[in-house]
Amino acid sequence: MKQNNILRVGLTGGIGCGKSTISMIFRENNIPVIDADKISRKVLVNHPNILLEVRRVFGDEYFDENGEFLRRKMGNLIFSDKNKKAQYENIIMPHIFHDIFSEINKYNDIGEEMCIVDAPTLIESKLHTYMDKIIVVIASEEIQLERVMRRDNFSMEEATIRINNQMSTKEKCKFADFIIDNSGNLQETRIKVMKVISKLK
Template identity: 50%
Template sequence: MTPNKTIVVGLTGGIGSGKSTISNMLVQKNITVIDADKISREVLSIYPEILLEIEQAFGKEYFYEDGTLNRKKLGAYVFSSKKLKKDLENIIIPYIKREIFDKIKKCKENMEKICIVDAPTLIENNLHYDMDIVVLVVVDKKTQLDRVMRRDLQSEIEVKKRINSQLSIKKKIKFADYIIDNSKDIQFTKTQLDSILTEIYLRGKNEEI
């Protein structure tokens, strides 16, 4: 027998795919979820040097008078260009990865059976190479557009820019071990998730033998 191993699962999907719904389901099952979006906000406080780098790269106009980052304004600007988006990611992603790996390490130290890394740009930023399993959440384009327009109160043109700034689902599928179709009702999504978790736990047991 080998020592218990924590299975690290990457959970990803395009904007508006409903990935956060699945994360909430996992939390309700008492499974640790490492939220990359939450970490991306926290690192600005943990590492103040990030704000200095952003100001130098993009200018003071993307900050409020109190010095905090105007994330919405900066986001609208960088999503207009793949280069600008990459420039911002080059500044902030290394700090996000550092925090993610620290949290994965704690999961392993606590000998948790499974640990989820919820990251919308998991594949774009090569984090999938550090996962044991990748789960991709997909949704049809019309549902995706409608969800984001309604949620973020943005125009169709603005939302399409954000969608197009991400890696296409067709390319993401190549890296996925499991796919969850989140286009239908909540029960359909839950059934798929439960089935995937059962397979992951079985896989973990087999690897211990």
């Protein structure tokens, strides 16, 4: 990774904590956001060899009759089996890292002072070690469950499995330079994010 001057800010938090809302507020303030989830979806198109490796390791059952990758089925597997999750991430993460750093370098080259890297597994994947500052977004477990069930049309059991299979909020917070509690309303969250922006600048 080449040397750059841009301030790299990692943004993470448990599923349903509302990272996308925080990202939206950063964008509203003209701070570029690199969405690791979007990159992870595009990475399968940008690097077709990934799916060949996924099929080799996990089998044909994770592809439909047209050869399309069954993302949700794979998601259910990796969120219920940590060993399978590690196997999948070993295949896909090097490519995601490559594309994230390409985006960082692009913003650095056009003179941006700061960029946000929004990544659910920022810490688990060790991506945080390349960041200058870390923001962890938190919310109560009740709110997390409610948001995940509504957003993804999950049952309470499915949502609970997803939450419990991630690194705990308490553990994530050990790595945080800033913690934003996103349990309240949008206006309250905006005020908290603006305080963080002023400190980052």
